[in-house]
Amino acid sequence: MNKHINKVAVIGSGIMGSGIACHFANIGVEVLLLDIVPRELSDKEKAKGLTLEDKVVRNRLVNNSLTTSLKSKPSPIYNQKFASRITTGNLEDDIAKIAKVDWIIEVVVERLDIKKMVFENIEKHRTPGTLISSNTSGIPIKFMSEGRSDDFQKHFCGTHFFNPARYLKLFEIIPGPKTSPEVLDFLNGYGEQFLGKTSVVAKDTPAFIGNRIGIFSIQSLFHSVKELGMTVEEVDKLTGPVIGRPKSATFRTVDVVGLDTLVHVANGIHENCKEDERLDLFKLPDFIDTMMKNKWLGSKSGQGFYKKVKGDKGKSEILTLDLDTMDYRAKKRAKFATLELTKTIDKVVDRFSVLTAGKDKAGEFYRKSFGALFAYVSHRIPEITEELYKIDDAMKAGFGWEHGPFQIWDAVTLEKGIEFAKAEGLEIASWITDMQAAGVTSFYSVKDGATYFYDIPSKTMKKVPGQDAFIILDNIRKTKEVFKNSGVVIEDLGDGILNVEFQSKMNTIGGDVLAGLNKGIDLAEKDFQGLVVGNQAANFSVGANIGMIFMMAVEQEYDELNMAIKMFQDTMMRMRYSSIPTVSAPHGMTLGGGCELSLHADKVVAAAETYIGLVEFGVGVIPGGGGSKEFAVRASDLFSKGDVELNVLQEYFLTIGMAKVSTSAYEAYDLGILQKGKDIVVVNKDRQIATAKAHAKLMAETGYTRPVKRKDIKVLGKQALGMFLVGTDSMEASHYISEHDKKIANKLAYVMAGGDLSEPTRVNEQYLLDLEREAFLSLCTERKTLERIQHMLKTGKPLRN
Secondary structure (H helix, E strand, C coil): CCCCCCCCEECCHHHHHHHHHHHHHHHHCCCEEEECCCCCCCHHHHHCCCCCCCCCHHHHHHHHHHHHHHCCCCCCCCHHHHHHHEEECCCCCCHHHHHHHCCEECCCCCHHHHHHHHHHHHHHCCCCCCCCECCCCCCCHHHHHCCCCCHHCCCCEEEEEECCCCCCCCEEEEEEECHHHHHHHHHHHHHHHHCCEEEEEEECCCCCCHHHHHHHHHHHHHCCCCCCCCCCCHHHHCCCHHHCCCCCCCHHHHHHHHHHHHHHHHHHHHHHHCCCCCHHHCCCCCCHHHHHHHHCCCCCHHEECEEEECCCCEEEEEEECCCCCCCEEEECCCCCHHHHHHCCCCCHHHHHHHHHCCCCCCHHHHHHHHHHHHHHCCCCCCCCCCCCCHHHHHHHHHHHHCCCHHHHHHHHHHHHHHHHHHHCCCCCCCCHHHHHCCCCCCCCCECCCCEEEEECCEEEEEEECCHCCCHHHHHHHHHHHHCCCEEEEEEEEEEEEEEEECCCCCHEEHHHHHHHHHHHHHHHHHHCEEEEEEEECCCCEEECCHHHHHHHHCCCCHHHHHHHCCCCCCCHHHHHHHHHHHHHHCCEEEEEEHHHHHHHCCEEEEEEEEEECCCCCHHHHCCCHHHHHHHHHHHHHCCCCCCCCCHHHHHHHHHCCCCCECCCCHHHCCCCCCCCCEEECCCCCCHHHHHHHHHHHHHHHHHCCCCCCCCCEEECCCHHHHHHHHHHHHHHHCCCCCCCHHHHHHHHHHHHHHCCCCEEEECCCCHHHHHHHHHHHHHHCCCHHHHHHHHHHHHHHCCCC
């Protein structure tokens, strides 16, 4: 199917509908967002003398919903300017406009009768061949399209986005009885390539794949928490980041999503899955019934498993629900000996065998919960899907699990997983025992850089489809390693391109990482054609190793610190002036030194979800790895375009001084961190390394030449410095900044102004780097700076004096 999606219509503007509309706007698609016409005037409308016929009234519901969505945090849109791609309207005046869209997505209330009425109305105006889908989370697709035309049914299916649509990657595609295979193939590819999703084609079964397994997992915990005598805090401690799950873990996640939402799905499964061997588990335990009756639904109602209150001194405090007394109490600290054993194990996948071997209550909890999960997912094949990898994909993309059930099972070994299930009196599906009898001991394997899964019908390992567009570093690291030290691994990506992958804690940049970057450039210049700096961890890099800086400053080892900062600067300049193209591939948190590295690469291929900025002010210093210099250079480049010079320089100064961090890669363009026409953004992070490699290869093949070192940077000297100093004096006098903040700001001002030169002058980069390093080092001698660094090391949060 050769189809282009230029315009979509979203029917229903609630939280989900507005979120979907925003995400299509994120990727450049024009959106028509429609909702119903209000039947009554609001008090404000009455006061203004409006009538039900006024357009502002008729579009009130859709406009209010979209406005609320755009104001929500985290934002559903990459850049607020993208909201202009969304046009709003109502289902009476504007329904005829759907004739000109390429895809219609229904996102109305979860009632079959209402959905069928909407589809009947849509068919009156829809152009044949237009894609039509429902975002239902559980209503059978086969019922929705009954009575519709053959063309409608051929182009109709379920397309289940997870909320929030921008952030959760799962995109379930559920065919109806007559859905064309070409439509499924198109949506599968479109979801992955354009929407940045993990597309999973699911069967038309209750709750599909993600919610069927996810709700089972939560309900299983609901039923076992009292049996094991565990508290809410203990369960959340055990089901959070330690096992590669979100920080919100279990109960906090339910509070955020809404208990009523979970109950709705659980009830749907209980009513419609009578053959499910764990049907009783989807009945709600007594404490959930009590919470529903009390309307303790979570964040939306102000209280759920957790409740935020004001203490005696006006300070906010989080209380926890005691599941025995059903009263709220002060939070208790959860601590387990088994968890202590995993503190030195960085990779989550390596923790599972330790956690399940624990001798305390935590070990018992993991054996019990994983045993139940393993047994359950084994029986869901072929009911909800034919392929086991789809279950893992759904849980990772829809619920934020780092590893899916079958991947966890591989981590604890097939045999142990079976033991855990049998210990709970649960039977494993027969295909598992057949697999074991055939001598197959794992669900996955890696061959030639590709992942293979156990295919049940053929009883062979088959390649997971769709990998050709990806480079999975975990799969190639061992066989393609060119160099390794304690901070990096350098891999051969093929086609003459190397990759430098950070391996330090939180991907911080210290001496070992800088040595690895220099080694990568050396190798690429000698035997390869280009260099990518990228990884597939949660974050690209949180910046320089401030612990190392703190120790040098405390010990007053200023010569060593000067050499360390110079090495950082020199490495960044090598990124800029090497004889091969360098491409940075930032994603997630890309802060401080991680941002500076990207500023100096020949090209940036950023994931859409990149939160990038120079945040050094938070620890009492200025960017010292070339970031302050680079913003002065970029300001100079804009001077020649006719912009008011002082205004341009001030804007860049404030970006650093206010430690601004983009909320998306697209917002980084507005901050001057990414450059239009040079840097690009990819929506699907899975494609990022492959895309970065392709650009490095293209640059090399089209004749890359090392840039000429800059000697033409215009700095304004005293003209700019005076403006900055007056500004910082005023801000301190107004108590907007502290005396120490003023000192940091003045140091930055000195660097970006090019010092106290008497008139505008052309300088080279090294001149600015020397000013930058001198300013950085002088701030490291300040007691207040050391206090800030120490606070950051202890809490992970910046301290403002």
